[in-house]
Amino acid sequence: WERKLMSLFLFSSTSEMEPNETFSFRNCTIENFKREFYPITYLIIFVWGALGNGLSIYVFLQTYKKATSVNVFMLNLAISDLLFISTLPFRADYYFRGSNWIFGDLTCRIMSYSLYVNMYTSIYFLTVLSVVRFLATAYPFRLLHVTSIRSAWILCGIIWLFIMASSVMLLKRGSEQKGNLIACLELDPQKINKLLIMNHIALVIGFLVPFFTLSVCYLLIIRVLSKVELPESSLQASHKKAVTTIIITLIIFLLCFLPYHSLRTLHLVTWNVNSCGDRLHKAVVITLALAAANSCLNPFLYYFAGENFKDKLRAVFRKDHLQKAKTKRSFPICVWLKTETRV
Incomplete structure (x- = not known):
């Protein structure tokens, strides 16, 4: 049963659960809508x-020696997004060509695989980040081993292996003439x-459980902060x-993941081979784009x-600015020395 569950989780479809049932429904205006909507949205x-x-990965790697468990989770999240x-x-090229794939069978298999690996690794990394923040706030000295860098990397490895192994079934179906x-x-x-059964399993394990965990963390952390009186500096340093x-994680869940999982489920439940259902x-097309857009919101x-992170980012820009300034100052001197040498 555990193996079945692993193979079903994230295998939300043999392809993507987009509203493109068969090529026999070209009369549906959804095809034109996808051709106009997806390319520009995906490119943005x-x-x-x-x-x-x-840029986020560059900043994290520049100061990796001083990394914390939080930054380890964020680094893995940024890698997944990239x-x-x-x-x-x-994907943009596929829909621009009117749903015609030209990049080969293997690349087609990777497309659906990458979408679900990114979506559910993002969900789990965001959830773990919230849990770690809550534990550091509620039990700052009792659970130091849980928030250590070594524990963070082990947990990241477990998440990667679990999600990638659970999604491997998506690699079995590629392009089709x-x-x-x-x-x-x-x-x-x-x-x-x-697909409907697999969707329900992915919905529960991949979204509802993390969303419930995140909601509980939010309520508990509000309760902890309401009972603890700390100086303003300490509040800004940790609790804030x-x-x-x-809060940012909840916004990402509500904006990117909740609409897609809700409408994806509704789409499969109400799906009829004889219906067009453009609305x-x-x-579903719009919510899938929103789910992909979580990669743009995570840098915030x-x-x-x-x-x-702010200090590290400023230091990176300051370093680049100083290097450019030194180059500009040294250029006239080099020209002058070259001239003097000739004379």
Whole structure:
């Protein structure tokens, strides 16, 4: 049973649970909507996400010797986002071509796999971050071993292995010839009942359990802070970051993950091979883009709630600025010396 559960978790579909049932429904306006909506949206997410997460990873690695457990979780979250973001240009090209895949079967398999690995690693890393912040606030001296860097890396490794192993079934189905087009990222109508069961398992384990844990942490941390009286400096140093972490994480859950899981489930429950359902289809398209956009929102979490992230970021820019200034100052001197040498 445990092996079945592992294989079903995150295997929310044999492809992506997008509203693109078969290529026989080209009369649905959803196809035109996807062609107009997905390419520009994915490219915006790609540019912003690549800049935000790339810079965040650079900052984390620059000061890794002084890292904390919180920054270890954030570093892994940023790596997950950057890996997923690298697939977005392929997705944009697919929908720009009218749902025609040109990048080969293996790349098609990786597309769905990367989406769900990123989505659920993000959910779990965000949840663990909130739990660690709560524990550091409620039990600052009792659970130091839990918040150690070594424990953080072990937990990150467990999350990576669990999510990647659970999603491996997504690699079994790739591209498929549909007339003159090659389909990828499509829902298989012949397996709708199986997909519905898998969706419910992924919904509970991949979203509802972490969301419930996050909500409990939020309530408990408010309760702890209401009972503890600390100087303003101490509140800003630790407790304020804990509250900020959980609030930003809740916003990401409510904005990115809750709409997608809700409408994805509704889409599968109400799905009918003879219906077009453009309104629901468009809603699922939009919520899938919102789920992908979590990669753009996570850098705000690093900036406002990361350990010394603001100072590290300023130091990086200050260092680059000083290097440019030295280059500008040294250039005239080099020219002058060259001139004098000639004379």
